[in-house]
Amino acid sequence: MARSAILNVMVQAAMKAGRSLARDFGEVQNLQVSLKGPGDYVSQADKKAEDIIFSELRRARPDYSFLMEERGAVEGADSQHRWVVDPLDGTTNFLHGIPVFAVSIALERQGQVVAGVIYNPATDELFTAERGGGAFLNDRRLRVAARSKLSDAVITHGMPHLGRGKHGHYLIELRNVMGEAAGMRAFGAASLELASVAAGRVDGYWDEPLAPWDMAAGILMVREAGGFVSDKNGQQDMYELKNIVAGNEVIQGQLLRTLKKPV
Numbered sequence: 485m486a487r488s489a490i491l492n493v494m495v496q497a498a499m500k501a502g503r504s505l506a507r508d509f510g511e512v513q514n515l516q517v518s519l520k521g522p523g524d525y526v527s528q529a530d531k532k533a534e535d536i537i538f539s540e541l542r543r544a545r546p547d548y549s550f551l552m553e554e555r556g557a558v559e560g561a562d563s564q565h566r567w568v569v570d571p572l573d574g575t576t577n578f579l580h581g582i583p584v585f586a587v588s589i590a591l592e593r594q595g596q597v598v599a600g601v602i603y604n605p606a607t608d609e610l611f612t613a614e615r616g617g618g619a620f621l622n623d624r625r626l627r628v629a630a631r632s633k634l635s636d637a638v639i640t641h642g643m644p645h646l647g648r649g650k651h652g653h654y655l656i657e658l659r660n661v662m663g664e665a666a667g668m669r670a671f672g673a674a675s676l677e678l679a680s681v682a683a684g685r686v687d688g689y690w691d692e693p694l695a696p697w698d699m700a701a702g703i704l705m706v707r708e709a710g711g712f713v714s715d716k717n718g719q720q721d722m723y724e725l726k727n728i729v730a731g732n733e734v735i736q737g738q739l740l741r742t743l744k745k746p747v
């Protein structure tokens with residue numbers, strides 16, 4: 485599989501940051517048993533990973549703009565191109581020694597995601613996608629699952645954190661979907677959940693609230709694997725509404741309807 489030069493830059497940046505996270509993850513596992521806990525250590529690991537990505541991408545394309553979780557928006561001379569970066573997606577997992585976390589890097593051109601990389605250093609799984617070029621896990625081409633009934637489907641989803649999101653509303657949605665799907669999962673890392681939809685490991689996914697850096701690369705991954713992505717209204721305002729529903733064409737449509745079922 486041939487990668488473009490720009491995708492190679494993204495892969496190098498994600499893997500370099502991923503190696504740094506993997507080293508810190510080893511230490512986090514030790515700190516679990518300490519009284520102080522790994523909290524400060526994890527925020528340093530997060531920042532370190534973001535610094536690595538920032539300098540790698542900036543070196544390769546000095547003019548591009550950025551939207552990064554820790555730094556926020558960094559305007560470059562070229563506002564048509566923007567990197568959207570989550571240096572550590574799945575922070576709570578990382579903090580607790582659960583090896584389900586990833587680096588997520590997307591490139592937008594005129595507001596459209598054209599390339600995406602999601603890398604889980606704990607499993608060494610590298611998901612890549614380019615607009616019109618398909619989605620891959622390492623060298624294997626990805627395709628969303630073909631299941632066409634929610635009653636056969638495994639659905640993953642984001643659970644709102646303490647103090648964030650609408651917990652009551654979430655519980656209604658959960659009850660609706662749980663009443664129709666074969667099984668429910670919650671990985672705690674939006675990028676890997678979208679990558680798992682792309683890989684056909686799960687049949688659908690929804691989450692709210694999400695930031696652009698949680699979903700940018702994953703949206704392209706799902707689409708390039710033949711899947712569908714929208715906001716909860718079935719439109720393309722995922723960034724504005726901060727929510728997302730993904731799956732193959734049939735399951736995504738069924739999920740949209742099921743989430744909205746009246747109590």
Ligand code: IPD
Pocket residue numbers: 570572573574575576642643671672673674675691692693694695698
């Ligand atoms: C979070 C994870 C989680 C999602 C949250 C995100 P973080 O990102 O992706 O699965 O449900 O909304 O904020 O904080 O671990 O980078």
Ligand code: CA
Pocket residue numbers: 570572573574674697698
């Ligand atoms: Ca995130």
Ligand code: CA
Pocket residue numbers: 553570571572573574575
């Ligand atoms: Ca993060």
